[in-house]
Amino acid sequence: MAVAVLLHRTPILSIPSSRNLISTFSFETLTLTLPSRSSRSFSLSASTIPSISPKPWIESSPPSPLSEISPFLRSEWRPILSGWFCSAVSVGCLSTVVPCLGRVPSTLAAASSDRIARDGLCLAFLLFLRSAACYLQQAFLWEAALGSAYRIRVHVFDRVLEQDMAFFEGNGGVPTGDVANRITAEASDVGDTVYALLNSTVPNTLQLIAMASQMINISPVLSLISGMVIPWMFLIMAYLGEWLHRVSNKAQLTGAMLAAYLNEVLPSMLFVKANNGGLIEGSRFQRLAHDDLMGRLGKKKMKAFIPQIIQVICIAGLLVLCSSALAVSRTSFDISKLFSFVTSLALLIEPIQGVGKAYNELKQGEPSIERLFDLTRFSSKVIEKPNAVDLDHVSGDIKFSGVTFKYAENMPLVLNELNLHIKAGETVAFIGPSGGGKTTIAKILLRLYDPICGHILLDNHNIQDIRLRSLRDQIVLISQDTMLFSGTVAENIAYRHLTGKINMEQVEKAARVANADEFIRMLPLGYETNIGQRGSLLSGGQKQRLAIARALYHKSSVLILDEATSALDSRSELLVRQALEHLMVNHTVLVIAHRLETILMADRVFLLSGGKLEEVAKSSLLTQDGIHASPELNNLII
Numbered sequence: 001m002a003v004a005v006l007l008h009r010t011p012i013l014s015i016p017s018s019r020n021l022i023s024t025f026s027f028e029t030l031t032l033t034l035p036s037r038s039s040r041s042f043s044l045s046a047s048t049i050p051s052i053s054p055k056p057w058i059e060s061s062p063p064s065p066l067s068e069i070s071p072f073l074r075s076e077w078r079p080i081l082s083g084w085f086c087s088a089v090s091v092g093c094l095s096t097v098v099p100c101l102g103r104v105p106s107t108l109a110a111a112s113s114d115r116i117a118r119d120g121l122c123l124a125f126l127l128f129l130r131s132a133a134c135y136l137q138q139a140f141l142w143e144a145a146l147g148s149a150y151r152i153r154v155h156v157f158d159r160v161l162e163q164d165m166a167f168f169e170g171n172g173g174v175p176t177g178d179v180a181n182r183i184t185a186e187a188s189d190v191g192d193t194v195y196a197l198l199n200s201t202v203p204n205t206l207q208l209i210a211m212a213s214q215m216i217n218i219s220p221v222l223s224l225i226s227g228m229v230i231p232w233m234f235l236i237m238a239y240l241g242e243w244l245h246r247v248s249n250k251a252q253l254t255g256a257m258l259a260a261y262l263n264e265v266l267p268s269m270l271f272v273k274a275n276n277g278g279l280i281e282g283s284r285f286q287r288l289a290h291d292d293l294m295g296r297l298g299k300k301k302m303k304a305f306i307p308q309i310i311q312v313i314c315i316a317g318l319l320v321l322c323s324s325a326l327a328v329s330r331t332s333f334d335i336s337k338l339f340s341f342v343t344s345l346a347l348l349i350e351p352i353q354g355v356g357k358a359y360n361e362l363k364q365g366e367p368s369i370e371r372l373f374d375l376t377r378f379s380s381k382v383i384e385k386p387n388a389v390d391l392d393h394v395s396g397d398i399k400f401s402g403v404t405f406k407y408a409e410n411m412p413l414v415l416n417e418l419n420l421h422i423k424a425g426e427t428v429a430f431i432g433p434s435g436g437g438k439t440t441i442a443k444i445l446l447r448l449y450d451p452i453c454g455h456i457l458l459d460n461h462n463i464q465d466i467r468l469r470s471l472r473d474q475i476v477l478i479s480q481d482t483m484l485f486s487g488t489v490a491e492n493i494a495y496r497h498l499t500g501k502i503n504m505e506q507v508e509k510a511a512r513v514a515n516a517d518e519f520i521r522m523l524p525l526g527y528e529t530n531i532g533q534r535g536s537l538l539s540g541g542q543k544q545r546l547a548i549a550r551a552l553y554h555k556s557s558v559l560i561l562d563e564a565t566s567a568l569d570s571r572s573e574l575l576v577r578q579a580l581e582h583l584m585v586n587h588t589v590l591v592i593a594h595r596l597e598t599i600l601m602a603d604r605v606f607l608l609s610g611g612k613l614e615e616v617a618k619s620s621l622l623t624q625d626g627i628h629a630s631p632e633l634n635n636l637i638i
């Protein structure tokens, strides 16, 4: 059954006079009353399962997985060459051991204790050297494999950070849980695949060449017979590898869907619990976990099955070759040559098995490589011009000129020829119905999206001519989902300057102006207190004041305040409002306002509806007997 539940932060029935903790939300089939601070936007898709979009943002056809990873492998050339050198030593030891082993029967027959001791010591030394070389080979190659997986991870995450907002939002957006899964679990799989490749290509080829030359040296005829059997082995392995690729791809997708689901539901625990959603979420999780189980089980079974098949083929091949060897040896072989030939053959089968294993690892890892690099293949729509300028300081004069915008081709216009001049230092409030496009104005000003026509000037510079970094340095956004991160209070306030040294004096000053200093000092470690995941240690009002302190710390000229709809107790609200008043001094402020008090703090108020802006006289917001919104604007204000 498809269940669609949408919890929206905008109250259907607003109660402006009672600024208590209650807002009422309406659903298709149920009405929920919740403390409004909990009213985060949370949607469970109709299909009840997070969808992994079929790469809608990718426009170019991807190169092969191997060519994707090769630049990262090249940067690990030192450990790779060291590992392969060790593998050459190991194969060298083996090539010397094989004739020694061949001489064992004759040595034993001679029964000379000197010779037995000498050959025995020589064999022991070679075997010890081979063990040491094998260990070093693996250690170096793991270093290279994990090093390149690390570089790939960093590269992919850097590209993810550069993505347009459209990559994360809307219909074509990639679920964040899926992105997290690719960069963590699937990048680890890539490391394993790279190791398997490095550890088998060159070492196995070396062993294959060494053993094949031993065999040709001993008996070209028998070697020819062996040469006819071996290609069949490779063909069967290639077929099985393709099969494994398909099974692995399915397993990666089911894992990604599970991760995306958890990423969506875990942050919304309050909503789930308040709605007795434990049962429904439990069964959704069970379905996804079961799909994941089946996907992984299929892959594991396949991985267990393939080596057995390879082994059976190898043993069958070995038997055929041994019997041919025996048949031929009756006439032309002495016993030590036969022994050496069979040993070489057995040691030739080993690298063939190794190559088969590596091929399967590659096929199993290919979906992870493809999915990981898919995150880097996107065509950005917000493009920085090569000759874009840096602005050191702006006064904050903003002009919107004929700005028209929609999120996608097939979607309606959100902004329709919007014109507005905001003077430096002015505070402008935007009000309007939910979905009217207020937040979109902020996104366009920050160039998270570009308008389809029209332009925006900041201090008479078209924002498309300003370097993105410089533009976003000049504008601070305080969004209604106050974004705080795990870390100390000081780190959260000085978020933009974390790469340098935090100026504690400035941090404390910003916190004092934002009315946050008092509560921060009461925290166990003051400014050094870790505020937990998303600031979970703090109340809603404290989070808001911390966000205001952050905005004050960064001396930007323009502030965009997307006012939270969640109600605070009257003291917290007063403290936040005072902090906002401080913030409005010397800044150009665009406030997406929901509270009458905040709206009244603005110099001008605009109603945004149907993509059009209309100035509203502040007096029309008040009735004669005091602070109460007029009936037509009543629904827009808390």
Ligand SMILES: Nc1ncnc2c1ncn2[C@@H]1O[C@H](COP(=O)(O)OP(=O)(O)OP(=O)(O)O)[C@@H](O)[C@H]1O
Pocket: 010, 166, 169, 170, 171, 407, 408, 414, 432, 433, 434, 435, 436, 437, 438, 439, 440, 441
């Ligand atoms: N990433 C997106 N992709 C597609 N459509 C979007 C996206 N973000 C917003 N929209 C749509 O654009 C319209 C304007 O959204 P916006 O968030 O700007 O409204 P708003 O006025 O801020 O609403 P609210 O007061 O409820 O926050 C809405 O219809 C919304 O569904």
